[in-house]
Amino acid sequence: MLHHAFFWLNNPASREDRDALIRGLETLRAIPLIRTLTIGVPALTEQRDVVESGFAVSELMVFDSLADQNAYQSHPLHQRFVEECSHLWSKVVVYDVEALP
Structure with missing residues (x-):
């Protein structure tokens, strides 16, 4: 099962807000149900x-x-993340995917 979330910041130009969100996401690593957690920012790929x-x-x-x-x-750690970090984002889009064998 894949869970991919994309976050848009209330203050998109704020490096401080972006870093605070990343720190918040890092706390989720302590949840034992998560097998893998990858955090990233937009790649500088060609715009299409x-x-x-x-x-x-x-x-x-x-x-x-x-x-x-x-x-x-x-x-509880996910609930705390939402409580402490939701003020940082204006929008979240989630894609949940059932991986095929």
Whole structure:
């Protein structure tokens, strides 16, 4: 199970806000349900119609199952992250993907 979230900042030009969001995402590494967590920022690839690079930060998580991903949503560390960092973003888009064998 893949969980990919993209965050747009309230203050897109603020490096401080971006770094605070990244620090907040880093705290999620302590959740044992997450098998893999990758945090990133838009790559400086060629701009094409199909490339969305307006977000500030993304996180890609891998879970062993849909049940683990569902449990992650109510995990206290995830709830604390949302509580402490949600003031930083104006928009979040999530793609949940069931990986094929």
